[in-house]
Amino acid sequence: MSTNNPGTLSPSAANGTPPKSGGLIPTNNVTTKEGLTVRTRIDPTLTVEDVVRQLCVNLKVTDPSSHFALRDRDTDELVTSENLRKKIKSKVHLRLVNAPHVEAAEILRKLSSPDEKSFRMSLFSLQKYIKEEKFVQEFLNLDGLQALVHVIYTEHGNILAYALTSMENLMDLQYGWSTLNDEFIFKIVQILASPHSLVNVCRPATAILKKLVEADPMSAPGPTVAGSSKSPPQLPPDSVYQFGFQCVFEQMQRGKGSLETVVNRLGSADTAMALNSLMLVNSLLSHVSDARWDDFIHQLDQLNVRKAVISLMSSPVTDELISCVLDFQANMIRVTYRKKTTLVEPHTEPIHDSLLQYIWDSSKLHWEADEDGQQIKWRKLGFSSENIIEEFQEVGLLGLECLVNFVRNDAEFFSKVALEQLSRPEERRCPLARASNEIVELLSEYWVIFAPAYSTPTTFQPFFLSFYKVHTLAMQFFLRMWSESGSARGDFGRIAALTRSQVKVALQGEHMKPWHKLEQDFLECEYRAVRDRQMQELEAEDDLLSKVPVRNLKEKLMRESAEFVRQQRVQCLLQGAWFINGVPPAQTGTLKRPSAPWRFMRLDNGHKYLHYVDSPAKFEVRSGSEDLPDRIEIAAISQIATGTCIPPSSAMHNHVDLPASHTTPSPLSFSLLTANEGSLADHIVTDQSTWADWTDGLNMLRRDGGHVTSDETAGYIKALTEIGLKIKLLDLTGEKVDIPSGLVAGPPPINADFFFSDLL
Template sequence: MDMLDKLNVRRAVALLMNGVHGEELSKQLLEFQSLFVRQAYRRKRTQVSLHIPLHKSMLEEIWTSANLSEEDGKWRKIGFSTEAPKWEIQRVGYLGLENMHEFVKKDTEKYQKTILEQVNRPAERRCPFARTSIEVTELLCDYWDVSTGYTTSTSFQPLLLSFDKIHYITVKSFFRLWNEMEATVDDFPKVSALVRSQLKFALRDEATKQLYEFEKDMLEVEYKVIRDRQLKELELGDDLLSKTPVRNLRERLYTESYEFVKQQRRRSMSNKKWRFYRLSPNMKFLHYNDFTNKVLVREGVEELPERIDLSLVTDVMTGPSLTTTDSPSRRSFNNPNDLTFSLMSGPDTSLADFLASDFVQFSEWTDGLNMLFDKNIGSKDTAEFIHVLTEIGVKVKLLDLSGERVEIPQDVEVPNKLPVIGNGFYYDDPFS
């Protein structure tokens, strides 16, 4: 990622997202977007350590750039709650440290003035910079699904690729609203909820949103307008759904929903002569066999002697089936009735060709394979299915709480396993 950033790849991809492009390029742009979320998730999960020279130097630069005298409570002066900053920042990991460090580097003079202004205020009136930076990183991770590592978005999110710039602007917005609210330390969660509300508003129509438009929404919209909008949201219950325990619940349920759909999609793959496919228990091979009649295939792979080594698969290619005279460049992606796809090994070698009977089956098969290979979800139906499963799970858990207005427990228990469906599926072989 560091090398890609030096080459300005993110900026180039964001420009492509705002341009005119065909279906194949769109697919690749969404793949990059999905991988960016995965990479951000890994950085968020990477713990900050003073034994790592880069991490230590970044923390030291955050302190020295504040230009304060080193006295007792130095880390508290720049907005940490304790004198052990690495433990507080673990909530957002290395990603949070990067964002905080980038804020300091982007405008060191502004950073110094901000810290000095807060130090000169009464303790209860200070807006803690470090805590604010960490909170904003968490808000952005929640919004863009970085907290789960899997994005369900099937539309472009070019501002996601400017994560550090969005963080910088949002931190400034947090300080602005803090001042206009005349907030105290106890009001920190209220300011965070207000920033979350405005962030959601500012990132509407994100596919066509420019950075300067986002900045204008975050820094120039009047406090009263933001507050009135938030009150309307609270009436609809968004205050409940934005609580930290509920956010954690949603993350866990999303992961379980994704795994459930992943299992369901990959088990729904079978292909007349009658051909039956089944994924091996270790998920490294796709076993199959041809039958003259439709028969019951027992559990396991003993009756399926033929197999495809999935480590040889380089892509799941959609479009007309590959033959000895076809090449991927001749595939058409514009026909809505084209429900064929192939497991490719290299640019012009097909390991297996499939023809689905309808679009639902096509989505199940292709998404099941893409999820198996950790590639981007291809259909809006599957993305919406995961989203719906997650939201239903959250609402079911909250159903008996919202009406009584009781406190949300800090630890919400989630079932260890979701139901697993059967795997005895048969489909016609179009090539018999």
């Protein structure tokens, strides 16, 4: 039903004076709760409260105007003073509805209603309204959290899905859910692990656990940026940042099989379920506590999570899932680095001792005593000494586990090779254990196993996730090259160089290479062909770069370069940039086009929000956020997907630099995605540098640890590292200083009567 225009709503209308320029104000349709539609002009300088009050007066509504609010009829978005101007300008059809605080009280009343239909509809609406600050404040004041928790404890099926989604949306806020306890977390774990839970129940349950993991004290908003070291801040008692990995993992341990269920769901046919499961795994990996690190990583290895992710790589994946897989790779680099820097200590770590014992028992060798009565045991397997701690100094626990996996791959072959080497003259023996450690170093160098992992590649690395298997193949290659070339003790470096050369060739393009091709490259190549290729490579390479001290220096410079580039990227976000508002190709026919073709966006100094403004044309934006009325919360961004959208038709006609395709996503586009609600923003940039600045800058801001999106950023880090390395080496080689292959520690002091002098 329609009615005549009730008048123009303006400041002068409140005083009984006609507006001076009413004809210049756009006309909006407003539908009342009774279905009455009126046409009215709304002055954009009014507040929403004034607009609602004048509407109630003109429509002769008897209830107080504070009981009403305006919503967008098409999107049901609440109209606020911040977005009112945009709604008026776009001539959006509005609805006069219950105010958020009235709606909150009404929904809570229906949650206790015996009418199932009313109960179900109230929960369905709660999913949407609980995102609104005015609604949620009243909802929490009326003890709505406990009512929602009660529903989660008692309901099942779709009703439970609605309740869990409402809780998930509530947890996007940084307040209001600090009273959740261990029993609630355990209930979510039980729901997640239940074989009877529906997919639409498991998705929000998984997302809730992820949010709880990320709500640890170290993630609380503070003056330092993500990725930097800091002490836990002093938090108020009602802070939601009091959960974290420890709280969630303990309850997952109570719920038997829950972690296994999460890993199994990585293979789910439901893409959203696989995505949420991988996001939870990534969050657990990013926030795992030192106290539970060994236990958690061991459980993931036992569940073969890497194999599950490799399977995801070979299946059709969405942009969000691609980003999650790259995050997983970055996490695995951090895990691998930590293992590499964890000392092997058999005297204090029983698991280390048992692994070493397994290696020795599998060799079927017998220890002996030398002329001085000292034990000859580990030297029989190719170590340089009997000091196991020192032998694994450079490769740590990673080296020990690689050797163990080589043995497990074929224990009989390992024993045969070990006995065969002992049957040869000492000069001709291949040092098995030393070769294993050398290959660990080669693979670590190839995959840049440094920390932080900002330099992780932008493509899938399935072979890296099979690190132990690749190590076994490289070991078999090393042994074969040693045998075919008739090598002696002094040839170890030459065979290691051959292996390094083959590693680079075999692992090249691993995101497109099948496993059987990798096996062929390691197991079927001829010694002469490898040698000829390696000689050609040596002509363009300096053997100096393969020395251990130089590799350690390169690792240090890599970390410094990554942090430098990170700061540069974040600085670009603080300066801001203009973007074209993009449209996802699949939605161009049905989705409302962007209200304006251009958007300026800037990161605030606290690194918490992206402030922006949409405009029909570019203009000079002042510093600060005065010209930027809208904002996106950084914490709400779960993924930065690339290559996702096309320009709107208006931008296609007016911007000659854009590709002419109306259906193919622009390679310079990116979208800011939430965990399960889709896109917060779709943007297209006009040059590669800006695209790299923003996609990588936003990824580096994420608290769960992001990955590098662009080859440009990865290239900068690599180039800065190589330049820095060359400058450092020039200082040494220019003075003709000899760089040793390794550093040998001298004997320990005979007493404690010494001190370290200051270096001048």
